[in-house]
Amino acid sequence: MPVTIRDVARASGVHISTVSRTFSAPHLVNPETRVRVLACAEDLGYRPNRAARALITGRTHNIGLIIADIANPFFPPLIKAAESQARHRDYHVFVADTNEDPSAEEELVHALAKQVDGVLLCSPRMSNSLIEQLSREVPLVVINRQVAGLPCVMMDVGQGARSAVEHLTGLGHRRIGLLGGPRGSWTNREIRRSAGAAARAGGAELTLFGPNPPTVAGGGGQAEQVRRSGVTAVLAYNDLMAIGLIEGLDSLGVRVPQDVSVVGIDDIALSRLTRPKLTTVATPTGAAGRSAVDMLLQQDTEAPRRGLGRSTASGDRRTTAQLMLQTELVIRDSTGPVPPTGRTRAGAVSEGPGPQRPADPGCPRAATGEVVAS
Amino acid sequence: MPVTIRDVARASGVHISTVSRTFSAPHLVNPETRVRVLACAEDLGYRPNRAARALITGRTHNIGLIIADIANPFFPPLIKAAESQARHRDYHVFVADTNEDPSAEEELVHALAKQVDGVLLCSPRMSNSLIEQLSREVPLVVINRQVAGLPCVMMDVGQGARSAVEHLTGLGHRRIGLLGGPRGSWTNREIRRSAGAAARAGGAELTLFGPNPPTVAGGGGQAEQVRRSGVTAVLAYNDLMAIGLIEGLDSLGVRVPQDVSVVGIDDIALSRLTRPKLTTVATPTGAAGRSAVDMLLQQDTEAPRRGLGRSTASGDRRTTAQLMLQTELVIRDSTGPVPPTGRTRAGAVSEGPGPQRPADPGCPRAATGEVVAS
DNA sequence: CCCAGTGCTGCAAAGGTTTGCAGTGAAGTA
DNA sequence: TACTTCACTGCAAACCTTTGCAGCACTGGG
Numbered sequence: 033m034p035v036t037i038r039d040v041a042r043a044s045g046v047h048i049s050t051v052s053r054t055f056s057a058p059h060l061v062n063p064e065t066r067v068r069v070l071a072c073a074e075d076l077g078y079r080p081n082r083a084a085r086a087l088i089t090g091r092t093h094n095i096g097l098i099i100a101d102i103a104n105p106f107f108p109p110l111i112k113a114a115e116s117q118a119r120h121r122d123y124h125v126f127v128a129d130t131n132e133d134p135s136a137e138e139e140l141v142h143a144l145a146k147q148v149d150g151v152l153l154c155s156p157r158m159s160n161s162l163i164e165q166l167s168r169e170v171p172l173v174v175i176n177r178q179v180a181g182l183p184c185v186m187m188d189v190g191q192g193a194r195s196a197v198e199h200l201t202g203l204g205h206r207r208i209g210l211l212g213g214p215r216g217s218w219t220n221r222e223i224r225r226s227a228g229a230a231a232r233a234g235g236a237e238l239t240l241f242g243p244n245p246p247t248v249a250g251g252g253g254q255a256e257q258v259r260r261s262g263v264t265a266v267l268a269y270n271d272l273m274a275i276g277l278i279e280g281l282d283s284l285g286v287r288v289p290q291d292v293s294v295v296g297i298d299d300i301a302l303s304r305l306t307r308p309k310l311t312t313v314a315t316p317t318g319a320a321g322r323s324a325v326d327m328l329l330q331q332d333t334e335a336p337r338r339g340l341g342r343s344t345a346s347g348d349r350r351t352t353a354q355l356m357l358q359t360e361l362v363i364r365d366s367t368g369p370v371p372p373t374g375r376t377r378a379g380a381v382s383e384g385p386g387p388q389r390p391a392d393p394g395c396p397r398a399a400t401g402e403v404v405a406s
Numbered sequence: 407m408p409v410t411i412r413d414v415a416r417a418s419g420v421h422i423s424t425v426s427r428t429f430s431a432p433h434l435v436n437p438e439t440r441v442r443v444l445a446c447a448e449d450l451g452y453r454p455n456r457a458a459r460a461l462i463t464g465r466t467h468n469i470g471l472i473i474a475d476i477a478n479p480f481f482p483p484l485i486k487a488a489e490s491q492a493r494h495r496d497y498h499v500f501v502a503d504t505n506e507d508p509s510a511e512e513e514l515v516h517a518l519a520k521q522v523d524g525v526l527l528c529s530p531r532m533s534n535s536l537i538e539q540l541s542r543e544v545p546l547v548v549i550n551r552q553v554a555g556l557p558c559v560m561m562d563v564g565q566g567a568r569s570a571v572e573h574l575t576g577l578g579h580r581r582i583g584l585l586g587g588p589r590g591s592w593t594n595r596e597i598r599r600s601a602g603a604a605a606r607a608g609g610a611e612l613t614l615f616g617p618n619p620p621t622v623a624g625g626g627g628q629a630e631q632v633r634r635s636g637v638t639a640v641l642a643y644n645d646l647m648a649i650g651l652i653e654g655l656d657s658l659g660v661r662v663p664q665d666v667s668v669v670g671i672d673d674i675a676l677s678r679l680t681r682p683k684l685t686t687v688a689t690p691t692g693a694a695g696r697s698a699v700d701m702l703l704q705q706d707t708e709a710p711r712r713g714l715g716r717s718t719a720s721g722d723r724r725t726t727a728q729l730m731l732q733t734e735l736v737i738r739d740s741t742g743p744v745p746p747t748g749r750t751r752a753g754a755v756s757e758g759p760g761p762q763r764p765a766d767p768g769c770p771r772a773a774t775g776e777v778v779a780s
Numbered sequence: 781c782c783c784a785g786t787g788c789t790g791c792a793a794a795g796g797t798t799t800g801c802a803g804t805g806a807a808g809t810a
Numbered sequence: 811t812a813c814t815t816c817a818c819t820g821c822a823a824a825c826c827t828t829t830g831c832a833g834c835a836c837t838g839g840g
Contacts, residue, residue, distance in 0.1 A: 036796060047820050052798060062818060079543065081520045083457045083466075088825045092457075094517070100781035103482035103675075111476055115503055124517045125474070125502035127488055143468070143498045146457045146826095147521055169453065248679070275679065301477075305622070306647065307681050346627070421790045426828060436788060458826035462795050493814060520796095 035076045044072040049211050063326030069194035071337035075400060096144035096170075098137060102129040104246065104272060105300040106317065107154065110175070116151065121329055123149075131215060132245070134158040138166065145170040150328040157216040158365075161197075175320055177311040178354065183327045185320050187353040189219050189297060190226035192313030192359035193205045196267050196295045197227050199311075199361055201234030202405055204370035205265040205293065209258055211277060212242025212306060213269030220269060223297070227267055239263055248276035255280025264292060264370045271312055278306070278366065289368035299362055308365035316357045323355055365376045409450045413682075416451040429454055460521075469499050469702060470518035470525040472511060474502040478620065478646060479674040481528065484549070487695030488526065494603065495703055497523075506588060506619070508532040512540065519544040524702040527551075531590040547702045549694055551592035552728065557701045559694050559729040563593050563671060564600035566733035567689030568639050570669045571601050573685070573735055575608030578744035579639040579667065583632055584653060585625060586616020587643030594643060597671070601641055613637055622650035629654025639745045644684055645670035645677045650678070652740065663742035666746060673736055682739035690731045697729055 041048040043277070044319050046065060054061045072078075086092040095118055099107050115125045126148065130136040132289055134157045144151055150171035156163060160179045166172065167182055174184045200208055213220040224240070231238040239261055244250035252274030259281065266282040268274035274296030278288045288294050288308060296303060299314035415422040420439060421538075428433045428443040435443070460466040469492055473481050489499045500522065504510040508531045522569060524545035525769045530537060534553045541556055566634055584601050587594040598614070605612040613635055618624035625647030632651065633642055642648035648670030652662045662668050662682060670677060670737055673688035 034796095035560070038796080048797080048800080049821080050819060052796095053819090056798070060818075065818085074809080077542065078518065079516060081461075083460055083520045084518065084825090085798075086825095087455075087457055087827095088798050090825085092521075102476070102485055103479070105477070105479065108477035111503060112505070115505075122515065124502065126498060126502060128498065129485060131486070131489075135772060140498065142453060143456070145453065146455045147466075147468075168451065180793050201431065248675070279679065301622070302676065302679075305676075306679065412826080422827080423791080423829080424789060426826095427789090430828070439788085455826055458795090459828075460795095461797095461826080462828050541782085703791075 034081075035078045037078070037080070038068065039076055040073045040078045042087075043076060044069045047131050047149055051143050074142070081287075092147060092149050093123050094147040094148040095123050095242060095325065096140075097127045098140050098144075098151060098153050098156070099127060100132050100155045100157060101246070102127070104270075105302055106264040106270060106272075106315075108296045109256065110154065110317040110321040113318035114325050115321075117322040117325040118329075121239055121325075123325075123329070125325075127183075130157075132157060136163075141166045141170065141172075143373065152324045152328060155217065155219065157214065168353050169277055171328060171366050172330055173324045173331075181245050181332060181352060183325065183354065185323045185357065187219075187315040187317075187320060187357045189313070190222045190299060192315070193223040193267060193359065195359075195361040196297070196311075197230035197238075198234060199363065200265045200267070200293060200295065201231070201236050201292065203265075203367065204368070205262045206236045207239070207261075207264040209239045209241055209263035211258075211260060211266055211268040212240055213246045213273070215230050215243045217246075217269075220327050223267070223336065224268060233297050240267070241266075244269070244273065245319040246270050246273060248272050248279070251276025251278075252280035255284055255286075258292070259284055259286055263320060265367070266292060266294050268294065268296050271298045271300045271310060274310055274312070274366070275306055276311075278308075286297065291371055292369075293367040295361075295367055297374045303364075311364045311367040312362055313364050314360045316359070319357055323357070327355070407757045408455075409452045410455070411452070411719070413450055413604050414443065414447050418443045429662050434748035442731045457521075466521060466523050467497050468522040469497050469699065470514075470522040471499050471501045471526060472514050472518075472527050472530070473501060473503050474506050474529045474531060475620070476501070476509050479676055480644060480646075480666060480672045480689075482693040484528065484695040486601060487692035488699050489695075491696040491699040492703075493768060495699075497699075497703070500698075504531075507529060508536075508590065513534060515544065515546075516674075523706050526698045526702060529590065529591065529593065533590075539606075545702060545705055547698045547705075555726060557699065557705060557726045557728065559731065560698045561593075561689040561691075561694060561731045562733050563687070563689065564596045566671060566689070566735065567597040567600040567626075568604040569670070569733075569735040570685075570687055571604035571610070571612075572640070573737065573741065574639045574667060575605070575610050577639075577667065577741065579637075580610045580615070580744070581635075581637045583637035583640040584614055585615045585628055585640055585642040585647050586614055586618060587620045587647070589617045591620075591643075594607065597641070597643060610766055615640075616643070618643070618647065620644050620647060622646050622653070625650025625652075628657055632666070633658055633660055634652060639741070640666060640668050642668065645674045646677045647685060648684055648686070648740070649676065649680055652682075653683075661738050667741040667743055667744075671742055677738075685738045685741040688734045688736050690733070694732055701727055701729070 037051050051069055052062055058066060059220050069217050097114055111127055118125045128140045130140060137156055137158050141151055153172055153174045155176040163179050172182055174182055176186060178184050178186055184404045190288050208231055228238055241254045241257055241357050244254060246269055251268060255277055266277060269275060278294055279294060280286060286292055298311035299312045301308035303312050411422050411425050414425045420443060424435055425443055428440050432440060452708055471488055485501055492499045500515045504514060511532050513528055514690060515525055527546055527548045529550040537553050537744050546556055548556055550560060552558050580607055602612055615628045615631055618628060618672055620643055625642060640651060652668055655662055655666060660666055670684050670686040673686045677684035677686050
């Protein structure tokens, strides 16, 4: 039923190789023949079978993009940017979602392996060693994570976290919470490290809440703990969690930013729509998507799949680029000066009663929180 | 460099067909041989080439999912549901985004055609005839649209629009705006038709604003026109536009729902996070994704790709299922009674000065809006 | 002793395409 | 005329699997 190159050859009275060339190297075939073949192909509705073509050329002109959670609005801009960049270079992007599940990630890399020319691994949750192993099966570019020997594009979320914490200490906050993200996240480790250092430098104490799923619910679920801990400001793993936390605090009667300041990370579109508008660390997601595609395609054209280049197994560790993109703190309405009644060690000046803090049931230090730095 | 079945055969001292069977029909090979082959395969890191396998079996175990705009939070739940359903049946889903561009849709169907066993076309913007034509190239299931002769899963957005308008007329609104979606959208036509009928039945006048891109910006861009038109309530093509409209109205000093009521469609997660919480028509996106996968896979198993079944060209139009899923109005905080000072024809009782309407510069009727029904 | 059956494995064709090489005929050159 | 060049086209191998069929060595029954 499906029409093949053979049908077209028969219909137009030429050999299949001529039909093939009509599509993949038109300048090699006589113009007259070409139009005839093209006409027949059009007639029959022939389309070259891309799978069969890939089998022999070793090129699919597809890119796989594996995403931890497509429902997180952080990713769509990255996806769009990658797609647009790929389109310019005549590639298609296939996206797959893993539900934050490491085993699904591995599974998907295998599934994609021979159907794409390379895979963009976005915020992977699996182990470094597994990633390295998979990279022998198909060219990989890792986004939002650093793994040695592989091309990576990262966002300098450490710098962002530092700026955020400095912003908070600058506002007088001395007891800051860190709303942690998912286990296994490189970004999470970076944030934690840098925020810890910045807090120490600013004379503040950092309390960790987590790990949590990086979702609105994940943020909201810690509202009670945050309230009880007595922190006056929180840096969240991402905007979604920050928004969830604000929601949760709100329903507990804690106002943002009057009672507690909250800052997110990512600067998703949504962060401009909530009330209060979210102070957050903007990450260059579009640039990340574009760069990742570029790096993959460059690596791909450098290393011909077939024929020469029979890379001498060892010792040709290509100079794998690792790209670090800058982030930027965007100050909006969810952060403010430390509340007058807040028990900050630095002894913020009390300016009268001010807004009433919610009841604090005798648990002035971290409730479930672990003190990371002080 | 890539290790093939031949390498494994050589290493384990058997014929390639035995290796093949070890993976695709293990019960046909001697247990001893099997473990030896498996060991060698493991050793060499062999993975069957899915593209080559697909070439001969005619099955890829992949499903393509083409989405109009991945950044629209309406889609992720559908994608997730489809993926999970597919996973249960041992299929993978590849998602592709078209940026609401009809030509990208066609392009993508071709690109996916031979690399998947079928394609789910979600909210397509191309013409019916083109869709039918493409369906001869690869099995198709259409979501959010009705096209004759093809399996479709739709949401009864007409019923939803009707409920929404009835809700509004029940609140006393007699001048209702319809914030239209993108050109070429089946959903848009359905909404318009049903909303028009419901308005007529309720004695209300319906004013159309649009078409617009189905985004926050698309909704916000009509805020000025909506204000000038004098409508007291608006039904938006989707939640995103509703939210954008609310934002836009807010910055014009028009309050929702006191001055104008707004209802969206889709019930995306975001609609519970905005202030005011959005009244909207909930659409069963998860069920749609699951059903679409089921329909595709059923159709796929019915029709063996190779060998028998050589369908007699005409006359075997399989009874193509068309599924209509129910929708439901969710009343939250963005709708309220018609404002006392509103110039409604039904003559709502004036209850004193009430909230001041914004200045209306002598343009009491539809500004750019087209009256659809009255 | 023959035959059928069983359990496993090898053989080779098939799937749709690309591509190096060789062959064709015609035109151009000496 | 003979030789080269040129533009085009056909041939066949190759890519990596799967799978129907046949062959093999045994076993057990008649």
